[in-house]
Amino acid sequence: MLRQFFDFTPDLFCVASFEGKFLKVNPAVSNVLGYTEEELLQIRILDLIAEEDKEITSTSRDGIKEGKPLTNFENRYITKSGETVWLSWTSVPVHEHKYIFAIAKDVTERKKSEAEQQLLYQEIDRANKDLEHFARMASHNLRSPIANIMGLFDLIDYDKLADEDNANVVRLIKQSTEKVSDTLETYINSLIRKDGTSKLLLKELSLAECLNNVKQSLNSLIAQSEALIKTDFNAFNSVTFNQSYLESVLLNLLTNALKYRKPRQQAEVLFSTQINNGKKQLIVADKGLGFDMEKAKGRIFGLNQTFHTNHDAKGVGLFLVKKHITELGGDISVDSTKDVGTRFTITFP
Structure with missing residues (x-):
């Protein structure tokens, strides 16, 4: 034997x-x-x-x-x-x-797999560094023109604008510009703090308040798409996270839901929370175009990956979403069906 x-x-x-x-x-x-x-x-x-x-x-x-x-x-x-x-x-x-x-x-196959994983990690690390370098350059280069625009708004005498509708449009543009300026400054300060301490500032945040901030910055797109945005934060409303990261996540997911809605149909988006195995989870679900999960397998959160033909699709948003969440110890998954909709599940650390 x-x-x-x-x-x-x-x-x-x-x-x-x-x-x-x-x-x-x-x-x-x-x-x-x-x-x-x-x-x-x-x-x-x-x-x-x-x-x-x-x-x-x-x-x-x-x-x-x-x-x-x-x-x-x-x-x-x-x-x-x-x-x-x-x-x-x-x-x-x-x-x-x-x-x-x-x-x-x-163990040849295992070693090949490990080598491929190492190459993938190196590519992700390179992409992260490139993206952070781009973010620093963009943030720095946008600072001056935004400051100039803010200065021009201060020169406007609203009393001399004869048409009240035009005056309201100008005020809305100023409000949006102020929001961009605040977001930019917050992001730059986060980078500075990260450089100094290697840690991002975490604090207790209200999901409802962060979502309202995002909705204000997208008010024109929301109005244009006649979006119906619902919330259900009964399970929980507060999370410990970095505010810039959380609002960036919400901004990208909401923007995608609005951009990739079904033609000639009202956009519908639901933000809800749940507790799953003791973990806080945020669900972002829409009834938009969706995409083929099988075709997109393994590429959904990749840099420069796009799944629709929109001219402004750059393949950066979902990459940032994944990076922001995982950098702070969380996770994100997605389920999508073409012509039915998409559901993102964010698990907080």
């Missing part, structure tokens, strides 16, 4: 000498490395190992001979066909006969 296990197990079993030669191998070793058993018994083990791993492998083998246990040691082997495979070894010495009994698993 032990012989059958040795012959048919997918794991690699071998017996090696202290000098670094195979004395016995099971068929799995031959299958993975591509050599016959006879060929393997004639080759030094070190000659099969990738150049980059030879030194650490020799050091580990010396440790085994000194009685040190070896578990989950990973190194690369070069197969007969020239491919690289990763093996994870557990080995024990038998000093009486100067043998080493070893068992290994082929």
